[in-house]
Amino acid sequence: MALRVGVVGCRGIGTTHATSHKNDELAELVAVCDVVKQRADDLAAKLNVKAYYSQREMLANEDLDIVDVCTGGPENGGWHFEPTIMALEAGKHVLCEKPISNDINEAREMVRLAAKKDLYLGVNLNHYFTAPADQAMQLIKDGKIGEIIYCHHRMGFPGSEWTYARTAGPNMEGQPYFHVKAFLAHPFSLMRYFCGDVAQVQAFMGKPSFRIKEADPMVSVNSIHMRFKSGATGYMFSSRGDTTMSLGGWWSIEVGGTKGTFVIENCTERLIYQPAHGNPEAGETPKGLGQAPAPIITDTGEKDFGSTFPRRIHCFLEDVTNKVPKPKLRASGRDALATLEYTFAAIQSYEQGGVTVLPAALPFFKPDPNNL
Template identity: 55%
Template sequence: MALKIGIVGMNGIGKNHAACYKEDELADLVAVCDVVKERADAAAEKFGVKAYYSLKDMVENEPDLQIVDITTGGIDNGSWHFEPAMEAVGYGKHVLVEKPICHDVKEARELVAFADKQKVYLGCNLNHYFTPPAEKAKQYVDNGDIGELVYCLAKMGFNGGEANYALAGSPKIKGHPYFHMKAFLTHPLSVMRHFCGDITHIQTFSDRPGFRRSAGDVMVSINSIHVKFANGGVGYLLSQRGDAVYGLGGWWSLEMAGTKGTFCIENCVEKVSYWKAEKGVPAISVQPKPEVTDYGTNDFGRTFNNRLHAFLEDISNNVSRDQLRANGRDALAVLEYTFAVIESYERGGETVRPHPLPPLHGDPLYMK
């Protein structure tokens, strides 16, 4: 049976989510909400649903509503997430919230704890690993084809360069040095954690190029991040916000290497290559021929459909809350990493240990 959904925040992302729900058999979009009346009304007309201008009115007038999807933005793309998410959880609704889960890590901890107390599903739109290449790569990991982790290299950001630069005028961005870190690092850090597990140590060297400085732009847009995983492997993340044009692997690449093999995903949705470590492989010069799975697409937009469908599928299947894919705890983990990145940068590149996650207790209804 389709799940009844209301969306809060009807700018670009909200309309994107609405379009995804309208083509998903597990979704029944019944309402949209925005504090800007014109946006709510336009979206309601476009998607054939009812418009509301406060979450309270939407929930109280739609008694069968099961899910509230929070697609608001705010400073660093996240400062308007906490209040509506807490309100929806307080009503006992399942919640999907855009990334980052919150603008402030203390608010994120509170939200995750409250959802656990209310026993509702809390998910986050960590959509970058809801792709066919990531699914194939995870099969390599789960089948033992990678072996013990040696390293993970991630490169994600935006193509650009000095000629494409323009100073952002939005008050959500302008004057906020950590916009790129808070608004974007959620994605690559969540992908690294998805494949390699929890991160225990972070060291950061970050900066911004001269053309940003000359324009009075305070955004710390170039991020060089070294990490250690709980399993002993090491990792490196390079992320930049349009300060250069990316080379091999495109705007999004992830390479995970282990004692039995290595995979590399290119351009997020495009393809995954796998190199098997075998006896007799030359130490240098000659690289083994990889197994390449090319999906023939660069349509990143489908990651939204895939991620939203997974959320609806997990709820429909009544999975345990800690097994919900891309759940609130997962989103909190990568926000903790982001704040550790900021702390390391502010301390001149010192190694920082992220704040520990809340412990998993397990649901007795599922752990029999």
Template identity: 55%
Template sequence: MGIKVAIIGCGGIGTNHANCYKNDSLAELVAVCDIVPEKARKLGEDKGVPWYKSTKEMFAAHPEIESVSVTTSGYDNGSMHFEPAMEALDAGKNVLVEKPICADLRDAQELVRYAGKKKLYLGCNLNHYFTKTAERADELIRDKKIGELVYCIHKVGFNGNEKKYTGPGTPRWQTPYSHVKAFCAHPFSVMRHFCGDIMQVQAFMDRPGIRRSQLDPMLSINGIHVRFANGGIGYLLSQRGDAMFGLGGWWSYEHAGTRGTFCIENCVEKLHYWDVDKVENPGMASPKPEIFDTGITDFNATFPSRIHAWLEDLANKVPLEHLRASGRDALATLTYTFAAMRSYEEGGALVIPEALPALHGDIKYVW
């Protein structure tokens, strides 16, 4: 039998997690829960499992639950993550929380601290680098075909234009940083995965005139400049449907090193690789790259891949500090997000992100 899992939060993302668990041989979906009974009932009946209106009720009925997906929402797409995640940890369950890990940095710090105290796994659905393209990029880096980082540029967002703008939206999106908090976790996680920890952040943010005229407070355009611990520099550009992206599509990540360069196009689709030893004329405007085409066009393919990795780590009982896309990793992305917010508020000042909790390690693994 697989790892016995439950879901807290039965909306669209919760349904996505449920589908992944139902189709993964490492998992057995046991129950679902939502404070909105209609949502819980619908997902429970669709998946053929009991449904509940509270975590207390669900955990009492199913003490066998080992792992929980927290897929609730809230302001800035994450304000309702903290309480159910803490309740699950308090009940002795491992927790996979949606991104952002929390909407508040203090909540995220406490969540990571408490999971460490309980010695339970806390992961986050930072699924953008659980892809075949990222695996290929990791191979290039491991094989020393990229070399020392010079720069990375990450462009990610939603295509759109002012004609398609439909207004401020629901209350959870009507805060200045709703896009920044909900969205930047993914690109920051990708940048950190390939480049390491970010040491300095400088940000500029704004919103176009169409949002101003509708009294929309969302700072939907973000330009964030960073410096990594290894000395490389990076730039993150995100926007929420205010314009159309050009080359590279809605998601592109370019990583240039002293030995080679790669660029991932549309997250799951293609990786372009420029080998310095095979580029006959580096001064050419457009040297020809090697192209790795996955044949995958559906971004949703990242969900089963990431969730399977979570289940693998649980099944293999990896040391807590070796959990992929851990709560600590998710906390790192939130510290960068809050550093960017502070930089914007201070007119583009250079900001040092808050320090992450120390890694102490598993003595059995270390020795």
């Protein structure tokens, strides 16, 4: 039986989520909700479902299995807490947009309550719900990367001083850490997905002179160094329209190990697997400085980043339908909390002149004796 879903928040991202549920065989989109009546009415009419203007009223009148929280708010996560808590208190599973919250204490409470209620809390960390990410993870599982040594991730909106326009709107204006909180959940989630938990964070941040000239408060350039608990090192660069990256486009991640390296370009588009020197499957290694075995390149043909949304949402529906153990939930609230802990550690490091910061420990998962 399809899971009955209600979507809260009917702007662009809410429309994307609602449409994904509408088109997924595992879901029955029942209702959409927004405090702005016109937005709710327009989306409800488009998808032929009921419109609500109060989440409390929607919960009282609809027998829902899942509430999908697509509200925005300050720094794009400021309004996630209340609708998520309300849904969990009502006994509903929740899928929440990223970042899980813009407030670390709120995020911790969301994860705590979901665990207490024994409910699924997922977050839209959609950047690794792609064919290249699946293929890269399989390389790791097959032992073709070996012990991971490093991870480099670059992600940012392309731009320049010619294209700069001050970011406006109540969710962004006057928020120096808007980009940091709203965006870094994605690169942190990718790096953790491939390399595990982060033990130490050091951050250097800033903004280019054209932003300073306009008294733009946004800390738009983020340079973050980290050490994973495994001992691997990591580096992440992110910017918000301040520069245009070349190799790898707007998005690239490189993970290198003792047996091989992979690079994913533009999230959905391409996987490059580079066997290491001496790797038996690579054949004879060319001689000479900088020479390496020929890479194995897989082009997916998928150029549409939007394809990540229905795929990620389907995986959440699949996990809830199959009643997977809570620790096995893909892109869980706990996973999203990890990205926010790293984000706040990076902010603390930056504010203290680049000191090394230890992210707060994640909540412990109590083992389920039925799934040992």
